[in-house]
Amino acid sequence: xxxxxxxxxxxxxxxxxxxxxxxxxxxxxxxxxxxxxxxxxxxxxxxxxxxxxxxxxxxxxxxxxxxxxxxxxxxxxxxxxxxxxxxxxxxxxxxxxxxxxxxxxxxxxxxxxxxxxxxxxxxxxxxxxxxxxxxxxxxxxxxxxxxxxxxxxxxxxxxxxxxxxxxxxxxxxxxxxxxxxxxxxxxxxxxxxxxxxxxxxxxxxxxxxxxxxxxxxxxxxxxxxxxxxxxxxxxxxxxxxxxxxxxxxxxxxxxxxxxxxxxxxxxxxxxxxxxxxxxxxxxxxxxxxxxxxxxxxxxxxxxxxxxxxxxxxxxxxxxxxxxxxxxxxxxxxxxxxxxxxx
Numbered sequence: 102x103x104x105x106x107x108x109x110x111x112x113x114x115x116x117x118x119x120x121x122x123x124x125x126x127x128x129x130x131x132x133x134x135x136x137x138x139x140x141x142x143x144x145x146x147x148x149x150x151x152x153x154x155x156x157x158x159x160x161x162x163x164x165x166x167x168x169x170x171x172x173x174x175x176x177x178x179x180x181x182x183x184x185x186x187x188x189x190x191x192x193x194x195x196x197x198x199x200x201x202x203x204x205x206x207x208x209x210x211x212x213x214x215x216x217x218x219x220x221x222x223x224x225x226x227x228x229x230x231x232x233x234x235x236x237x238x239x240x241x242x243x244x245x246x247x248x249x250x251x252x253x254x255x256x257x258x259x260x261x262x263x264x265x266x267x268x269x270x271x272x273x274x275x276x277x278x279x280x281x282x283x284x285x286x287x288x289x290x291x292x293x294x295x296x297x298x299x300x301x302x303x304x305x306x307x308x309x310x311x312x313x314x315x316x317x318x319x320x321x322x323x324x325x326x327x328x329x330x331x332x333x334x335x336x337x338x339x340x341x342x343x344x345x346x347x348x349x350x351x352x353x354x355x356x357x358x359x360x361x362x363x364x365x366x367x368x369x370x371x372x373x374x375x376x377x378x379x380x381x382x383x384x385x386x387x388x389x390x391x392x393x394x395x396x397x398x399x400x401x402x403x404x405x406x407x408x409x410x411x412x413x414x415x416x417x418x419x420x421x422x423x424x425x426x427x428x429x430x431x432x433x434x435x436x437x438x439x440x441x442x443x
Contacts, residue, residue, distance in 0.1 A: 136241035137288065139234060144285030145443075147304045147327070149225040189264050189423075189442070197227040197442040199264045201422040206400065211381045211390035215400075216420040216427050218265045218375040220440050225306055227443055228373065230269060230283045230330060231255045232436045240288070242276040245433035248419045249426060255439055266421040266439035267375045268363050268430055270334035271413045279333035280318055283436075287328075290318045298337040300365075300410040302330040308367055308408055310337040332410060338364060338398035339409035348395045359389040361418035361428075362397050365438065366406035373440070374404055377420035377428055384415075412438070 189199045200219045205212035222228060231254055233246040246254075248268065255263050272281045272289070279293030285304065292313045293299075301309045304327045311321070313333065322328060337345045351358055359380050366374035378397065382389035392400065394411060401409035416431035421439075 136239050138238050139232060139240060145226040147226070147285070147329075149304065149306065195223065197221065197223045197264070197440060199422060199440065201265070201427075203427065206378070206392070206396075208381070208392065208396065209390040213381045213390050213392065214379040214428075215392075216375075216377045216422070217404075218420075218422050220265065220373040220375065222371045222373055222440070224443060225302075225304070225329065227441050228302075228330070228438070229255065229441060230436055230438050232272065232283060232288070233434060240273065242273050244273065245271075245435050247433050248421070248430045248437065251434060251437045252421055252439070255437070255441075261441035261443045263421070263439050263441060265375055266419075266437050267365070267377055268413055268417050268419040268434050269436035269438050270332050271417060271435035272333070273435055280313060280331045281333070282318070282328045282331035285327065285329055287318065293333050297333070297335045298410075299331060299333045299335070300337065300408075301325075301328050303327065304329045310340050310408065310410070332365075332412070334410075334412050336394070336411055337409070338394065338411050339366065339402050339406050342402065342407045344395065344398045344402055346394045346398050348393070350394050359384040359386070359391040360415045362392045362394075362414040363412040363418045363420075364397055364401060364409055365412060366401045366404060366409035368405045368407065372405075374401065374406060374409075375420070375422075375438070375440075376401065377418050378414075379428060 188201070198221050202217045202219070204215060204217070206215055207213070231251050232240045233244050233251060234240050235244050248266075252263050252266050255266070272279070277294065278291040279289065280299060281287070281289040282301075296312065296314060298310050299313055301311065301321060303309070303325045305325065307325055309321070309325065318328065336350070339345060359382070361380055361384070362376070362378040364374075364376045366376065368374065376397070378392040380389050380391040384391065397411065398409065417434060418428065419430035419434065419437075420427045
């Protein structure tokens with residue numbers, strides 16, 4: 102059972118934190134209430150120039166170094182950060198830039214591959230999402246598309262080039278409930294049936310980890326303003342710079358299962374992290390080595406994330422950067438999260 106987590110609000114223009122305590126597919130024609138068409142162009146009609154996430158002081162090390170830095174996590178694994186494999190450009194305050202690293206993390210004395218993008222957002226609206234649709238243009242329960250197809254859709258109709266993308270959260274899987282807000286548009290606001298933390302990103306640049314059972318979308322909007330993105334997979338890995346999962350915590354009651362992982366993290370100064378991890382060996386074997394949720398949380402904390410959130414992993418985990426699919430999902434996806442330089 103998940104422990105109850107504090108709800109923390111991070112202001113985009115402030116370094117200090119405001120906190121409050123919270124106690125913590127079937128076919129479309131079957132779930133007709135889930136089906137719909139994406140509403141026109143993406144909703145990027147807000148002034149978000151110069152995105153900057155607030156939070157605790159970051160301890161993240163620059164990836165623009167030729168030296169190698171090894172650190173120990175609380176789990177005792179060593180991570181090795183090397184020079185970036187790909188960089189969209191040198192640090193440029195006028196553009197959103199991406200640095201990509203492929204390296205390993207030692208777990209059970211085995212090297213486990215991970216893929217890391219360190220993103221400096223110029224504009225919050227450069228962080229975008231794309232929902233899968235069928236041939237008629239409808240989204241809904243169990244409508245999925247290949248990872249590459251979703252990336253191509255994100256670049257269609259003269260849209261900016263996709264710098265980096267990861268698998269999302271499969272928002273309409275089997276008609277499950279849960280808030281879905283993407284690029285400023287609300288697609289679903291029924292409360293999720295399985296209790297867990299959501300992650301909301303507001304148009305103001307604030308981020309919030311919260312429980313749907315305690316906050317309606319209307320309440321959130323009236324308190325913090327319009328929501329830009331909302332994810333309801335989870336759990337929250339890091340909050341206020343502190344790890345929020347136990348060493349044995351897993352999704353759906355599984356214990357230390359061997360799975361690929363996908364996560365998003367937020368650091369100071371408009372720094373965003375995309376992470377995807379692999380499995381060393383057969384994920385169904387007890388001899389396989391992989392990131393647990395706690396190991397992933399420790400990894401994100403060591404990057405300097407004041408907030409980090411777990412996304413859909415396993416066979417859905419996928420990572421794209423530098424015009425290449427670095428690790429491909431084994432199944433079609435319900436959505437992706439990506440960044441551009443608009």
